[in-house]
Amino acid sequence: MLFSPIKPMIVSIGKEAFDDNEFIFEPKWDGWRILLHKQGTRLEAYTRNGNIVTSKFPELKEAVSSIKADTAILDCEGVCIRDGRSVFDDFSYRGRISDSAKIKAALRTHPATFVAFDVLLTSSEHLKEPLMSRKSRLNEIINSTDIITPTAFIEGRGKDLSSWSIEHDMEGIVAKRKDSKYVLGVETKDWLKIKNFKTIDTMILGYRTEPQFGLVLGLHFKTVRYKPVGIVEFGFRVDDKRAFLEIAKQIQTRIDKKTYWIEPKLCCRIQYLERTDQHQLRTTIFKGFLFDKDPENCYWTY
Template identity: 50%
Template sequence: MLLTAIAPMTAEAAGEPFDDEAFLFEPKWDGGRLLLHKQGERCEIYTRSGRIVTEKLPELREALADLPVRSVLLDGEGIVLRGGRPVFDDWAYRLRISQAAKIRTARQTHPVVFAAFDVLCTDRPHLEEPLTQRKARLGELLQRGGGILTPTVSVEAQGRRLYELTAAQELEGIVAKRKTSLYIPGRRSSDWIKIKHPRLIDTVILGCRSEPFELVVGLQFRTVKNKPVGRVSKGLTVEDRDRFLQAARELRVRQEGGVQWIEPRLCCRISYRDRSEMHQLEDTEFLAFLWDKQPEECVWPYT
């Protein structure tokens, strides 16, 4: 198990928070899933997809090496804080850079911390222990983590309250985990449930698909203009479709890849609950057309 790529256990998605004595509730951090491996003198850091990123994150490697155990495998989230809040784009920057000089600078400007939420192995596997037992073991292991390796906070039963608190702090959401849950690598389990906060964003409409009807939306980035970032169909009514087709009649450019592309002149507001490292928005919902907004104002928020 140690020093090999392992697909982590993942959570099913839900729309609404809940209270339940059978669950622990944790904040959902806006960063990247990491698995930290230590065996003897060797330390390696793997991403969720199995990519080794040890050299990109030397502060985590050093903190892991300093743990007073010979063997350990930790599961958690790598995050970069700005103003006390995780910022995904700052985390993505750390994974992009590979030059040693830039990494040394980034340790100061974009320092990474590891919010640990599980321990899978020490001198023996712990996958078949209940979550509460693994959590207790994790807390003991990271007493000397130096703040860089930190157990994530969890609360019992009060999912709705934590959901409210994470919304006020502009965090990504919460994760509910059944106290008795075992750890099954590579499994999306109903014992773990993620509930994300919807985020609002104004987008430029780049085109549409017809069956089913959906809008293709984009955003302005520092280096790319009118970049497609997702599709939206939920929330669109028949009246919305007809209004859009009427407004877009004179803006058609080409039909390609099943999309009727149009000139980027129309805007709309949507919500989303997830996005990829390449800024592709997921779990989207249409909210309103923005007839008076200019496309150049539909910018990805670098905050």
Template identity: 50%
Template sequence: MLFTPIKPMLLHMGNNEEINDNPEWIYDIKWDGWRILLHKQGDRVEAFTRHGNNVTAKFPELQDVGHSIKEHTAIIDCEGVVLRNGVSVFDDFAYRGRLTNTSKIEQATITHPATFVAFDVLATDKPHTTQTLKDRKEILSSIIEPSNKMLVTPSIVGNGNNIFQITKEKGMEGIVGKRSNSTYKTNYRSHDWLKYKHFKITNVVILGYKENPFTMVVGKQLSNGKYKPLANVEFGFKPEEKTAFREIAKQIISKVERDLIWLKPLLHCKVQYLERTASGSLRIVSFKGFDFDNVLEPTNK
């Protein structure tokens, strides 16, 4: 298991209206970065993504992380993040993940410093996956000395609605609720682990679409009259909405490029999204309905 890729335990999406306020659930802040599994043995520390990619070379901070882990041997589940005023910024950590040049990676440790926020432990000198989450949390807290490079995520027993509201006020992604008696099952998506996210709604213009898979390209109009794509939307459509859209779309086609059909920017819709990236693009987007009251003539005919 040590220094080999492990597919971590995964979550289901929870209903924000059904957050469970009872002592059988433990709630963590949901950090917005990359799921990372840290492996340590002595001075050797390596980082693997949830898909099994070894990204150790991208994060020189891991040497300091090793000093924070007080056990000789450990496998720790965490989120790799870049924090800005205490809030994780996905785009910043994704930037770190894209770097391959050694000098740029070193520079990024200053401009985009990575922090690894631990929330579970799979093993130390023995496996812990069959122990309860409550026991694993106690082990985790006992083996990590917090630093700028490594933290243990704050947890609260019960009171999920309270921490959900606090994370909303602070502009965080949301929370994760887990049954306190849940064991750790690798490569398994469990209803014992639920994520609750703070989504936003915005109005956008439909710029084009493709059929396989059905995807809308949505965007906004800039001050110069041109249109900028913001997201590709694949989810949230009802069959009848697709049918109605196709009937309208075939009347306002502007050009076709391979499988992408561009439209005159006349039709608007609402989308739900998690956050905006530094470039203004929308992340984790789903369709929430057409806005037929907002059909305008484009200014750049």
């Protein structure tokens, strides 16, 4: 298992925050799942897909001395913290770059932290031990620094942590059963991610009427403008659709299959639950049109 690709345990999707004394609750960090393998002075970082990315994170050389166990496999989230919260795009940037000069510069502009939440192995495997035993081991073997630190958790009070995560603009929380074992590559209801809805203002690039009504959403990014980022189909009232269609007919530019493209002159506010690495928004809900908003101001909030 050491220094070979392994599939981490997979978190299931939960619906809403809850309280339960049989569970602990952790903040959900917004970054990349990273497995750190250590033996002696050697430390390697693997992604959840088994790719070795150690060379992209030179700060890991300093983390070796912070892991007191001679041998260890730690399950972590690699994150970049900005204004007190983890920013996915910052860590994704670190994961993309390979030029040595850019990597060196990113140590200052996009410093990485590895938030450890489980230990799979030290001098022996710990997969079959209950979670709380693994948590105790984890805290014993890590000296917390800016580069590597155990994640915080609370027992029983998921609703309180959820409220805190919303207040601090975090991605959500993770609920974990205290006696859960670590099962490689398996999705389990013993671990549940409960994500927070986020709100964003988008421009409207087009619309569909089949198989049901939906708006094509767009945003500006640093390197590309008017990028389609998803469809919203839920949350509309009859009056919303009627008012939009009257305006859309006047600014329609072309029809492509089932999509009617329009001039990007209208904006709307939506809620979304998650987004992909390519910034496609998922589980979207329409909250209202923004007739006074300038589409030039609809940009991705990094």
